[in-house]
Amino acid sequence: xxxxxxxxxxxxxxxxxxxxxxxxxxxxxxxxxxxxxxxxxxxxxxxxxxxxxxxxxxxxxxxxxxxxxxxxxxxxxxxxxxxxxxxxxxxxxxxxxxxxxxxxxxxxxxxxxxxxxxxxxxxxxxxxxxxxxxxxxxxxxxxxxxxxxxxxxxxxxxxxxxxxxxxxxxxxxxxxxxxxxxxx
Numbered sequence: 001x002x003x004x005x006x007x008x009x010x011x012x013x014x015x016x017x018x019x020x021x022x023x024x025x026x027x028x029x030x031x032x033x034x035x036x037x038x039x040x041x042x043x044x045x046x047x048x049x050x051x052x053x054x055x056x057x058x059x060x061x062x063x064x065x066x067x068x069x070x071x072x073x074x075x076x077x078x079x080x081x082x083x084x085x086x087x088x089x090x091x092x093x094x095x096x097x098x099x100x101x102x103x104x105x106x107x108x109x110x111x112x113x114x115x116x117x118x119x120x121x122x123x124x125x126x127x128x129x130x131x132x133x134x135x136x137x138x139x140x141x142x143x144x145x146x147x148x149x150x151x152x153x154x155x156x157x158x159x160x161x162x163x164x165x166x167x168x169x170x171x172x173x174x175x176x177x178x179x180x181x182x183x184x
Contacts, residue, residue, distance in 0.1 A: 001114060001118045003062050003063060003094070003112065004062055004093070006120050007039060007088065008063075009137065010065070010135075010143065011037050011065065012036075012165055012167060014034070014143065015032070015035075015163070015166055016033045016034070016069075016164075018032070018033065018159060018161050019159065019160050020159040023156055023157060032071065033071030034069065034070050035068070035069045037066070038065060039063065039064070039065050040064040040065055042063075044064065046085055047087055050085055050107060053107060056097075060091065061087055061089055062090050062096065064086060064087045066084070066085055068081070068082070068083045082102060083102070083103055084102050088112065094114045095112065096111075096113075097109055097111060097112065098110045098111075098112045108124060108131075110124035111123050111124060118136060119136040120135040121133070121134050122134075128151060129156070130149070130150040131149055133146070133147040134146050141164060142162070143163040144163070145160075145161035145163070146159070146161070
């Protein structure tokens with residue numbers, strides 16, 4: 001699977017359950033959310049603006065997506081909403097860089113690769129925090145994620161996500177369908 005196929009398979013509406021463990025103060029927090037992930041055109045203004053901000057050539061963009069969410073904690077917490085823009089930049093189908101921007105916050109540049117077990121692995125460092133995230137499909141409608149944050153080589157936070165697709169798999173765009181073999 002390449003990054004374009006991984007993003008396409010991730011598109012749709014998802015129900016997410018998250019458990020976040022703060023290692024230093026021995027606390028945990030649970031939250032549920034609804035995610036909506038949609039593939040964006042490579043000419044989308046948000047994609048081009050992010051490429052410009054990252055001083056990256058737009059012709060290197062493999063695919064882009066927008067993730068929006070609406071979440072609610074299991075305790076008395078205000079409802080949380082947000083948006084995340086993802087732009088995959090690569091000369092190779094299974095590895096490259098991922099530009100990530102949450103709302104109007106500064107973007108983050110992550111490295112990505114898809115391993116032999118079809119897991120998307122993201123890594124990056126920003127403000128002395130090192131992120132490692134693994135995302136994989138247990139089935140077409142069940143996606144799992146684990147996110148680790150480290151500070152000064154010490155595990156700071158570990159988060160587990162299970163995501164269940166709400167509805168059916170998205171249809172691939174006509175240009176993404178394999179060409180039929182000729183029987184002539």
